[in-house]
Amino acid sequence: MPESVLCEGKSQDALLDILTELTGKPDYPVLLTRFSAIAYSGIPEDLRSFIDFDPGSQTGIINGCRPSVEGDVAVVAAGMSDSAVAREATRTLEFLGLSVVPIVDVGVAGLWRLLDCIETISACNAVIAVAGMDGAMPTVLAGLVPIPVIAVPTSTGYGVAAGGMAALNAMLTSCAQGLVVTNIDNGFGAACAAYRIIVGKDGMRSNG
DSSP, rough: OOOOOOTTTTTHHHHHHHHHTTTTOOOOOOOOEEEEEEHHSOOOOHHTTEEEEETTTTTEESOOOOOOOOEEEEEEEGGGGHHHHHHHHHHHHHHHOEEEEEEEEEOGGGHHHHHOOOOOOTTTSSSEEEETTOOOHHHHHHHOSSSEEEEEESSOSSSGGGGHHHHHHHHTTTSSSTEOOOOOOHHHHHHHHHHHHHHGHHHHHHOO
16 A cells, blocks of 8 residues: 555644655655645645645645556545545545545435436445445445445534444444445545455556
8 A cells, every 4th residue: 555644643843854755755656644724834835836735635645646547436425514534535546546436415315316326336346435424325325236335434413423423333233234334534544445445466557
């Protein structure tokens, strides 16, 4: 797996040291995760020019993406409130060289919208299903498609949603066969799992 850097929790000086080293390696692609707009704005302008920053996913890409590999992943978000986590998964997949089919706002509150997308999702090699609240959408989806389903609980929800614990527990106790679950808000981890499933030990093989 290529290198990634979790920026959250690191001091600005530590980030500066890391980025200075990484930008000096032009053939070494790196993904920055949990890279906030505040942290990005604190980086000197000469270093910022090396970073492809996306505030919606709080990610940064240094030295470009990895070579493209064969495989499509559907990233399905239950609601617009889950879009930041879905976007993190999308950016990670793009960095890893996989193609992405984004689908948003197809949670169980509007089940007909999910049903309308089933053929499109089934044509992919894997699907990342992102949902908060009761976390029901990945279970429904896993009962409808034949491909691997990776569920990501999000911290979206009121009260007893408990910052994503309700969605996490619901997904972990799912009756859908073979549903795989990541940690709360871990779009990055879900994307890496999809990459391992699709590419496996042939990870160095590219389309380029």
